[in-house]
Amino acid sequence: MGRIVEAEAYRGPEDRAAHSFGGRRTARTEVMFGPPGYAYVFLVYGLHWHFNLVTTAAGAPHAVLIRAVEPLEGLELMADRRGSSASHRDLTNGPGKLCSAFAIDRAAYGADLTRAPLFLSEPPREAARPRVLRSPRIGIDYAGDWAARPWRFYDAQSRSVSRRPGSAARGNCSAR
DNA sequence: TTAAGGATCTCCT
DNA sequence: GGAGATCCTTAAA
Numbered sequence: 001m002g003r004i005v006e007a008e009a010y011r012g013p014e015d016r017a018a019h020s021f022g023g024r025r026t027a028r029t030e031v032m033f034g035p036p037g038y039a040y041v042f043l044v045y046g047l048h049w050h051f052n053l054v055t056t057a058a059g060a061p062h063a064v065l066i067r068a069v070e071p072l073e074g075l076e077l078m079a080d081r082r083g084s085s086a087s088h089r090d091l092t093n094g095p096g097k098l099c100s101a102f103a104i105d106r107a108a109y110g111a112d113l114t115r116a117p118l119f120l121s122e123p124p125r126e127a128a129r130p131r132v133l134r135s136p137r138i139g140i141d142y143a144g145d146w147a148a149r150p151w152r153f154y155d156a157q158s159r160s161v162s163r164r165p166g167s168a169a170r171g172n173c174s175a176r
Numbered sequence: 177t178t179a180a181g182g183a184t185c186t187c188c189t
Numbered sequence: 190g191g192a193g194a195t196c197c198t199t200a201a202a
Binding site: 008010017018019042043044045046047048050052065067094095096097100137138139140142143 | 184
C-alpha cells in the first residue's frame with residue numbers, strides 16, 4: 001500500500017502527449033475509451049510498466065498517470081521486488097519503479113480499480129490535505145505546445161516525488 | 177513484414 | 190551527467 005504523491009493528466013484526443021491523441025483507438029489504448037475506474041497499463045522503452053487511472057465518462061479517452069507513491073505498507077515485499085539495493089526512497093519514486101514495487105504489469109491492464117487486488121481508497125479522515133504543486137509533464141518534449149502545460153501535480157512535502165523542484169534537468173517550475 | 181521510436185531506470189564516471 | 194538496456198506498439202509498405 002502507498003499514498004499517491006505525484007500524477008500527470010493526459011487528455012486525449014486533443015492532447016498530443018496522450019496515447020489516445022487524435023482518437024487513436026487500438027488494442028493498447030482501448031481501455032481509455034471505456035468507463036472510468038479501470039487501469040491503463042503499458043510498457044515504455046521495452047522495459048518499464050506504467051500505471052494509469054482511466055478517468056472521465058466513456059468516450060473521453062482521458063487518463064491519469066501515477067508517477068510516484070509514498071510506500072506505506074509491505075515495504076519488505078517492495079524491496080524484494082525492486083532488488084536489495086533499493087533504498088526506502090528509491091522503492092516507488094518513479095512510474096516504472098512503483099509498478100515494479102506493486103508488481104503491476106500487463107496482467108493489470110483493464111483491472112477494476114474499485115476491487116482487490118489493485119484498488120484506490122480514500123485517505124484517512126484525519127490526514128492533512130497536502131500542498132500540491134504543479135509543473136510541466138516529464139519526458140514528452142515531442143508534444144509541441146502541449147509539453148508546456150502544467151499538468152503534473154505533486155505533493156510539495158513528500159520526499160517520494162520523482163523529480164524535485166530545482167534539481168530537475170528540465171521543465172520544472174513551481175506554481176501555487 | 178518491417179522499421180522506428182518511446183509518458184524510464186540503472187549503472188558508471 | 191550520460192549511455193545502454195530492450196521489446197512492444199504503431200504505421201506504412
